[in-house]
Amino acid sequence: MADLALDPRVELNPPLVTGGQTYADLTEKISSITEQPPPKQWYFGMAIAVPVALLLFGCLTYLVSTGIGVWGNNIPVGWGWDITNFVWWIGIGHAGTLISAILFLFRQKWRTSINRAAEAMTLFAVACAAIYPLFHTGRPWRAAYWLFPLPNEYLHIWQNFRSPLMWDVFAVSTYGTVSLLFWYVGLIPDLATLRDRAAGLRQKIFAIMSFGWRGSARQWKHYELAYLILAGISTPLVLSVHSIVSFDFATSVLPGWHTTIFPPYFVAGAIYSGFAMVVSLLVLARWIYGLQNLITLKHLDNMCKVMLATGMIVGFSYGTEYFIAWYSANPFEQFTFRNRAFGPYWWAYWTMITCNVLSPQLFWFKKMRQSLVGMFIISIFINIGMWFERFVIIVTSLHRDFLPSSWGYFRPTWVDIGTFTGTIGLFLTLFLLFLRFLPAIAIAEVKGVLHGQIQREKGDH
């Protein structure tokens, strides 16, 4: 290797754990977060998140006791913020599965520092998403009869298995189940670590939660195999869930919804928004708990690159849709796309373009990929942009349908806004509780990475 100025081995395999940490340091650093009183920023976060989460319960109570007329949905816009929020939340979950499953299969070791938090985020995002299909029925106690194949001659409610909404129920519940399993299997050795450090009731609780893990070679062998199989099972789920969500729209014959690129385009968008949310949360968590040596700039740099790549796929899809709308020579297609950019919702469309296509272009520059403030701001932009993407697809395609006499303009009500804000509150509450009580970084997995790093330094090859 002729280039002596920079050791290529360091450049090609940058350290993923910095600061000369030992195994004991790792255990101490990550476990102590759950053992000591939380820092004041945590209380500050909870003070905001919990009341907002309560707003969700208030709004839902009002909704159920009054009826879904309290939302802004009305003909011609029969789907409004409810499904926008559902798709947005489901999409956010995808980063967790991608990091834990696909990056694992691709041997991307940098995933180890961020996978735990990302997977937890997946579960909370799915929980938030599930609220919308359940409550948009207006009578959530009867929703089960629509959603699951339960015998119901009495109610005369029949499931429509040919509807993608039905497929969604299966896709999302499978996704939630597998994500939970994957996350929990990953947690077991770390929960045992916490158990071993604890005493009294705390020890008993963690003993039960860690299923009596002892860390023997035999257990590790089974564990690693289980992990690999779960990664294999999760991988198609990354594609299937958002593909089926896209089918909700694309199987219709509505211009703006019915287009074949929807499945991969929705999946890319989902990963995009998920990574944006992971970056938003981890930049803060890293700062609050001083995790700079575990979540390094290299990790964040990689996540910015993923956002750039998926953002470009999303931009490419927007472009393809516009081109094909023109190429189709179909006046309805052409109208829908003109209307999106220059109709009454032009502001939503251009917000989407600015946030989703323009803002990630800054990630071409290394400086931006290394700037915490910069990436935090861009990640928030992307979160906003991805929400608007769903809003634009749903509302602009509906609000001017084939009959100009029935055109309308969707406006959200305060209940729409309250419910959506409330789910963000619930999400943040759950995430803060996770940071407080469970190991936010996979201790055992990071130790595996550290082991390789130490071996490399020792062996010097």
Add this chain to the structure above:
Amino acid sequence: MAQEHPHQSAADNYFLAPGMWATVRNGLAFLALAGWIASIAGFATNREQFHFSYLTAFLFCVSIGLGALFFVLVQHLSGSACSVTVRRLEESIMRTLPFGVVLFGLVVTGIHYTYHWSHESAKTDAVLKQKLAYLNADWFTIRGVIVFGLWTIWALVLFRKSRAQDVDGAIAHTRNLVKWSAPGLLLLFITASVASFDWIMSLDPHWFSTMFGVYFLTGGGLGFIAVLILICLALRNAGYLNNAINEEHYHDLGKWLFCMTAFWGYIAFSQYMLIWYGNLPEEIFWFKNRLVGSWEGMAIFLVFGHFLIPFFALLPRASKRNFKVLTFFAVWLLVMHYADIYWQVMPVLHKNGISPHWLDLATLVALVSTFGLIFWAQLRERPLVPVGDPRLRQSLAFHNA
């Protein structure tokens, strides 16, 4: 996981023996000559059939070149170490793209036979007349030259920098290649979409599908992995790269073959299902025309042959590490890739069912051996692996977990 074992490697000879190289070249040259003579005979006697057969073979070869470009770009961007030993072969397949523009010339001369938007009647067609600003012979040619121009630039730059690293081993090349690869990947998606819209989608000029570019590139990626596996195994049989590309690397290549098969199934299913479900007259006719007579049998055959059978066969770990199974499915999937393109192109000419023609074979032999010759020329007196790559050692010692 990549662990380092210093005792491996070194034993391989990275250069092809000149005699062996010449023998293969002569074989390919003979096939090319025979193929081209037969093709020219077909050109003179049955122009319409010739152009359809030629287009199918052309798309088959170019899509594989694009698959190579895709994988080389992704490899630089991801910085993966395990795949370094096969990269020079990938680059050599990618290096065939610049010559595609010459072969594209024959597609252009056949526009009138293959693309009915070029006919006078298109001007009076209510739908087509709106598209003629885009679908016309001049722009078709210009777009073809532009996309080949861009692929040429990237193929040459990526190849040269990688070759330069063979000599000096400087890590600066690695960094430089990453810089070229990021915009290259974006351009590849755009240009491959444009190419697939022009070359295949516009055969049925009324039809449109936003997914089509992705579908085309996915098929190419799958075909490319199959070709790569076959080339590696052929070199292995000839006694080359036994250590550099060992069972571990084949296992990975097998995973890619499996992965691309699954992804092709996903894309093909999504495109079909959405159009079937919507059942709109302006879209559904494309599939309807491809389900007429024996085309229907072929469509069902593709579902099984291009997706279900290889999916389940390649799923077990053992089959990805078994060279016989791997060889069989690489050949099988290449045939499927050709069949997939055939099923997209030929129903435009033979509306009532499959109608095989000797020109299908002649043009395929002509083009595959021509592309093969260009590929083979890259390997002359050049190392078969990127010997200067700083990740080579990691790649040689790579082990699947």
